[in-house]
Amino acid sequence: MSYQMPQPKSLPGKSYFILFTLRYLLRKMEISVGEAEKRTGKNSVNMQEIYTVYLIETRPVDAVTEGLIPAPDSLWRRYSEFELLRNYLLVTYPFVVVAPLPEKRAEIVWHKLSADNMDPDFVERRRVGLENFLLRLASHPVLCNDKIFYIFLTEADSRLKAMNAAFRVKNPDKRFTELKHYSDELQTVVSQLLRVQARVADRLYGVYKVHGNYGRVFSEWSAIEKEMGDGLQSAGHHMDAYAASVDDILEEEEHYADQLKEYLFYTEALRAVCRKHELTQFELEMAAQDLTSKKQQKEELVTGTVRTFSLKGMTSKLFGQETAEQREAKLQVLEQQIEEGEEAVKEKNTESNEFVKTAWVDIERFKDQKDRDLKEALISYAIMQISRCKKGIQVWTNAKECFNKM
């Protein structure tokens, strides 16, 4: 891909510009996702995998306008890293409608199914989608200033992962973590299944339809045969019937696919619930952290010992203590804050527990529904196959009768 000037899809109106001109990252940098390459490596379960990485290039706008065109800074990132960034933003800015990522496709190598991810068209579409995503973030008044976002664009080390860990929820309910993994897995496997099912149905269509040619040729041939004519003619009709029967068969296959697709789409809803849990948990942890730090400050103030390093502490040591009045005032403020903090923590705790309780009830309900529905779907699939086999037996038995008359 040649380096292109990125075209932001939606520049806000002029008033926005006036307010946020200086703060828009885009005014400072050109961003593009220029290329894609394949890499191989070992994944978390030590399996060999092939994945695609995308080249993020950035260049300061000033340099370009001054007539210099320096080489852009660039680094490679893979799709999962974009996901980390987005998850981080979702948690950190819960009030923001964060731009979506392009479609996630199965990245697990499984026989030949990985070919879909390596398909050049798909890679290209994804490249464009990822570039669009970054431009959306860069043009967002709040998100564009995020430090982690900046690091994502400019620094190639894995600090993002470390940062992400720091901003991650420390004690998520294990069940929700498992649920998130499950929903990812479900999405992957069902996508693959549906893809292969579609190809199988396509091929089956071909087989049935070609038999229609038998119908035509038998009919023509029967015209020149005296003894075999009748047998051939009627056999030909059965071949036509066989060829025609595939239309109904495919319709049923599509219906089955729709049943599976519903649960494919459900996975998004599952992920949303998990994210909400993470959010409430995160807020709780933040509140708790804040409270702890306030309590510590109070203790230091009271005992006069400095446990944590702070600039204030240093200056106090160097330039003398505050007055007793000043200290008293500070103490009062802190105690007030601690009281409020404790309230906040209690509130968040209740909120979190409530959420976990009610969410989990519904998740159990969902699981039961899913098991029931999919069990039924698989049974109906078997019934479908049985019906197809029965039709096949009938057609070919009839054809055999006709051939016997030849």
Next chain:
Amino acid sequence: MSRTIDDVVSPTQTNTIPADISGQMLDLDEDDDFEVFSKDSTLADGSMFNASMQTSPGSMVNQCKFEEDEDGDSKDIFITVDNPESHVTAIETFITYRVLTKTTRSEFDNSEYEVRRRYQDFHWLKGKLEEAHSTLIVHPLPEKFVVKGMVERFNGDFIETRRKALHKFLNRIADHPILSCSEDFKVFLSAQAWELTTYKKQGPGFLSRMGETVRAVANSVRGVKNRPEEFTAIQEYVEDFSNKISSLDKVTQRIVKEQKEYLEELKEYGPTYTLWSGSEEELAEQLKGVAGCIERCCQETEEQVGHLSDTLVPVLHEYVLCAETLKAVLRRRDNIQAEFEAKNEALATKKVDRDALKVEIDKLEDRVEWANNALKGDWVRWQRSMRGDLKSAFLSTAEKNVDYYEKCLAVWETFLLSQRTEPSEETDRDNTS
């Protein structure tokens, strides 16, 4: 010294009238500078026919019943072609096949023969048979070269397909009342390799074969004027038949191709259910069950495609070749008639020895009648074979397809049965809890 028809058809030699004299007839216009068969089978086999036969060659053929040995009862030559082996010499590599013959026929010295033959030898035999019996229908040989190139020649499937076709070729000849009496055929089945080589070297030399070709071309250029209606009808039929059978051949090969591609996708389908089962608890058993069903259906599909390739495809292909054979036979018949007509016309126009020419014309006329009768008889025979072969091939295919669907049905029904029992367990649990 060349043989003329006079030597052969003479009132004093009724008991030694050969079954096939067309080979001699071709020599009529030639000089005597070619070799003569010393072991000409056509004379030796005169003992095949009883003495009550009349002298005219045409009626001789009428006597010979084409229909009688269609059932296996009167079959007295049993041939198998098997055991392909590769031979490497300094010049070339080739395959030989074992040809095992068991027979009770008196003109064979032994009752059992085992020889090795290569494709070239079969090709030679076919040529000799067509030469000696130009209006009889000889079953086709598998093709000389593979379309895709020489490398395929030693591929296992190719050799097996060829072997089966060669087996069929010899057995068809053995079943034929006239062709099976051929001395060339006998030599082919019984002679050791070096004996065959020597034998091959005898017979009309290059010049005589050239002469035949030249005459054939000349005749075909002349064209036949009064072709009997029935042969025109046969020709039209053969034309149509050739088209239809070629279409069927193509359609069947296309089906095989599509079925194979379907199988390839199906092989990847089962594993997706297995993969999914790894993420599930309640559903795992069921998903694995479905995966198992699909896998078993894959096996059945593979078998079905194999059957199609082994049974229907070769037969259709054989009859595509048959159609070409038929066209050639009709052409040769036409040529024989054309030659007669030409000489007949010459009688009216040229200033030659009319008596000598008249004798020649009579011989040619007999030859035409003989050729026509031979063809007519063999045509009936061929049609019957064709119907039998194609009916049996299509029947077999239909049976296999029924079998295929029945097996797949059983697979899914078993699965369904295992599923249907579980819900009743669950409802029991619900009732008791």
